[in-house]
Structure formats: structure tokens, C-alpha cells
Amino acid sequence: MQVHVRRERPESWGECRKRVRHGWAVPFIWVEHEMEWATYALSNWRFLEVLEYLGSFGVLVAVIFYFSESGDRLKQKHYQAWQVINSAQGKGGNGGRIDALEELNADGVPLVGVDVSSAFLQGVRLRKARLARANFAAADARDSVLEGAHVEHANLRSANLRGARLAGVSFRDSVLDEADFSGAELREADLTGASLEDADLRGADLEGVKWGALQSVKGANVWGVKNAPSGFVEWAVGRGAVRKDEE
Secondary structure, eight states, rough: OOOOOOOOOOOOOOHHTTTOGGGGGHEEEEEEEHHHHHHHHHOOOOOOOOHHHHHHHHHHHHHHHHHHTTHHHHHHHHHHHHHHHHHHHTTOOTTTHHHHHHHHHHTTOOOOOBOOOTEEEEEEEEOOBTTTBBTTTOBTTTBBBBBTOBBBTOOOOOOTTTOOOTTTTTTTTTTTOOOOOOOOOOOOOOOTBBBOOOOOOOTTTTOBBOOOOOOOOOOOOOOBSSSTTTTHHHHHTTTTTTTOOOO
């Protein structure tokens, strides 16, 4: 807010003219003198002071309305994000879904039951996302980041999760059949009750995974898995898993 300052009365033109030594400077000094008088007159005009206060008050009102409507703007933002996701259900490509998913998750919105089957989601970042009962079937989520996410009772059949960062993800009771986890980081992941039939686990980091209650590993490729818990590979092979290094 500007402070309204009243100026002192300028000297008369006669007094000012006496100090001008060069005739060529008179027009310039006269213009400056007239501007000083105009400034003086305006500085004492109450109406301008009122306008100044009204302008400051208007800014204050605008700020108040901005913050009072922030909740509505956030709801509109979330609504638009869900529209992007839902309108592209079952379709390939990205269609803006990566940004929509990341925005919703960043705002703490649960993504429970979201359907992104067949979507191109390479590199999507959904740390600690709530994705229970989500449908990622045949989705391309290579190099994605889902660390600490809750993906229980979900469908990830034939999903591409190569090189994905899945540390601490809960896949409890999820269908992971035919999913590609080659090179993925699955440290401390919870696979309790999950099915990994024909899944590709080549080169995956399995340090600390909870695997004791896996539903099925028949046909899963465990070639070159890293940091596998003691006895896991032998157990898996004994239940139909394979060790093949070829594509």
C-alpha cells in the first residue's frame, strides 16, 4: 500500500524565473515548474486518496476470495484429472494419464480401483499410492516408481514393469501372472497371496521380499534373480518355476 503524501506549495513562477541564468533553459524550467504545481494540486485532492485506499481494499478482497475458493479449485482440478483417466479406460497410449495420476497422488487422493489397463505409463511416479483393486492389466509401466505403494487385490496380468522401482510395495492377493518384472527392484515387497504364474523375474532384486504365502509361481522365470531370500529359488523351482536366460 502506498502512503499518501501531501507536498509543500511550490514557489511562484516569478521566483523560479529569477534563478534561470540562460534564456534557452527557460522553456524547460517552465515545464518542470508547471509539473510541480500539478503534482502539488493532485497531492491535496482527497478524491485520489480515497481511490488509493479503495484500490488497496480491492486487492485485500481479491486475496480473501482467492483463498476462500481454493477448495473449489482443488476439487475442479481433481475432477478434471479423473475425467482424463476415466475417458481413456481400456485405450492404449498415454492420453495425459501420467500427469493426471501423479497430480492426484501428490494431493493425497486415493487411486483405489483405477483402471489403466493397456495404458502407456512408462516412468510414472506414484510413490506410496493407494492402488488397491487397480487394473494395470497389459499396462506399460516400465521404469515406473511405485515405492511403498499399496497395490492389494489388483490386476497386473501381463503388465510391463521392467526396471520399475517397487521397493516396499504391497502386492498382497494381487494377480501378477505373465507380468514382466525383469530388472525391477522388489526389495521388501509383500507378495503374500499373490500369483506369479509365467511372470518374468529375471535380474529382479528380491532382497527381503515376503514370499512365504505366494499363491503360485508356476512357469515364472527366476533366472538371475538378485539377493533372493534363502531357499526362495529352490522353493519356486520345486513348484514349477523355471530358470531360462533367453528371451
